[in-house]
Each structure stands twice: as C-alpha cells, then as structure tokens.
Amino acid sequence: MDAITATQTYLVQAYQRPPFVLEDGHGVWLRDTAGRDYLDLVAGIAVNALGYGDPELVAALQAAAEKPLHFSNLYHSQPMATLAQRLVELTPFADRVHFQNSGAEANEAAIKFARKWAREQYGEGKSDIVTFSGAFHGRTMGALAATPRPKYQDPFRPLMPGVRLAPFNDPAAAAATIDDGVCAVIVEPVQGEGGVHPASNEFLLALRELTHAHNALLILDEVQCGVGRTGQFWAHESYGILPDLLTAAKPLANGLPIGVALASERVAAAIHPGDHGTTFAGGPFVTAVADVVTRRVADPAFLTQVRETGAYFKERLQEINSPHIREVRGRGLMLGVQLDIETGPLIQRGFAAGLLLLNAGPDVLRLLPPLIISRAEVDIAIERLSALFADL
C-alpha cells in the first residue's frame, strides 16, 4: 500500500499531512518520492539544526550504531557522561542534568524537580506553577496544564491542578500572581508556538526578582528557542539573568529523540535515586550523536553565522512588499511574520513552490530553517515567498 493510503488507513488521524511523501534530504533541502525538492524552512519544527546528511553527524551515527544502542540508566555510559559535562560547561547556572526523550518530558521533569525541591525546603503547600498566556510547554498532562490554550486543554480535562496563569510580558500582573505558594515559574524566553514573541528584558528580570523574593524557582523552557536557534547557545544569555532550571530538546540530537532538564546544585540536590526516571533517556547512541551536535552548534563561529544569517533573513523579509505583512519579529533563525490573514493558503501554496513553511497560531508564519542555511538559500526563500505573497 502506498504511504499516503496506509497513513490514512492505519494511523490515528491526529495530524493533517500534505499529499507528498518525503524520503531524502541534503543540507537544507528535502526531496519527495516524485523527485521534487523543497527548501526546508521548518527543520522538523526547529529540530534539524545541522540539516540533512551532515558528513560528521553521519559518521558519528555510524560509529555509535556499531555499539549497543541502549543499556538503560541502570549502568554508566561514557557518551551520556560526556554530553552531561558538555551541557553543564555550556550553561553557567547549571551543575547537573537529567536526560529525557522529548521537550514535554523535560518540562515534566522540571515541574517535578521544582515540586520536590519546594517540598523538601518548605514542606507541603508550596506547589503551584505559574505559566503565561501564549505559552507552549508540551502535550503530556503536566506540561499541558501549563499550556493555556483551550483547544489543547479542554478535551483532556481535568488537568493537573496547581497551575496559575498570568499574561505574558506583563511584569505587574506577574507580581500580582507570584506569591509564597508558588514553587516555580515556567516561561519561554522566546515563545514559539504562541507566535514567535520574545520576552521583554524587564519581564524576565521581573520574573527573576519575583521568584527570588518568594523562594520560587525560575524554569526557562528553551525547547524551541535554545541550542543556537537565536544565535546564542541559550536564548536567555542576552537577558542577563540566570534560571534555576532550564529545559531543552528539539535540536540536541538533530532528529533523534532527546530532552534534558538542566538544574542548579541546590535544585538537583532534592532529587534522590528513584525519584524520577525513564527507560530510554540518555542512551549511548542518542547522547553520542547529541554530543556532536552540541559541540558544533556551540562553536562561536557557528553562532555568529546564525546571528548574521538570521539578521539578513529578517531584513529581506521586511523588504517583501505585501499589504498582508504587519510585522517581522524574532531572533536569529527563529522568525515570525505577523499577517493580517490566515497562514493556511500560503503554506499550501508553498508546497507547489518548493517551500516547506510553518505557522505559529492562525496568522503568524514561523520560519525555523536548519541553522546551516546560507545567504544564497535565504535569497531563494525570499524569491519564492515574494512570489507567494504577490499571488495572494
């Protein structure tokens, strides 16, 4: 049976997919089974940082595949230890890491760590989590409770209790919401799914001060904006604040499932053997690959290139002459184009024009290309996007 018919017949219909089948890729390009090429401005939703077919990554995958893929967290492994050390050394506030399999799971870990820490320090009753409008932290029940969107939450109620909601980028509202009953505040430095909205400096600073004042932890969700996406290794580096917990996932292994919660020593000290775990996470195969990705992305020259190409892409997007473009925003290669129309038709027409595009909400076009995209490839993207806008 062909892939499209079999997908429609045998998969739970939780996704809508366009009518072609991807099978190959090189650099920032993907090819379908009919031989059509697509310039990829999605990167598997901010995952494929090094694009497709990177020779060093392929060699690392092949070498790791010769060894056991998995032997569980019951035993030591060098690749896991090496990656943990690299991540801690790249993250000034962090002393320890706990590996997961996805972004949602990393946030589950962070929420559990915060509750456990608060319980050990202050006893019961300090267990609330504060989240913000527009946030996306994942689809598992804990992360979902902190993802305040009726479409995602309502069908699955009752949600995990103990979550408070405040408006994003509103320091005064945050001050009115955070009190001594709060164990942690979770926030994305740049909201992704919510429409590519960077947090303001004063907002993140206020959250840091408020969490200090009320003995609560600050959790930064860098699942989408972290690991080089904004042109810094961590998006929060430009804000001059340090969190207590940070979660990352998507690009860490360029497509293999991985998540991580990074914690300061005082938080990590609350977690003891048996408190939290998962069978697959931190396996030797995935961590060996993630170590290569992390090392490559953390290279200052690589990050400079992301900043420069991102600035160029933003500038060129601003030049597109369309009455439907209201604003171009974002950092590095995490860009959002605010439209006054729905993105759906543009994304659909993009397929025919050889462009993979993504939305963030109904009216924001979200551009998350592989971080290796060149200026020449940005020019191709702009040429194709301009034609799409002209046809609208």
Ligand SMILES: Cc1ncc(COP(=O)(O)O)c(C=O)c1O
């Ligand atoms: C900021 C943020 N947090 C968490 C998640 C959930 O990650 P995952 O889909 O790997 O569970 C996402 C996914 O889009 C995300 O953008």
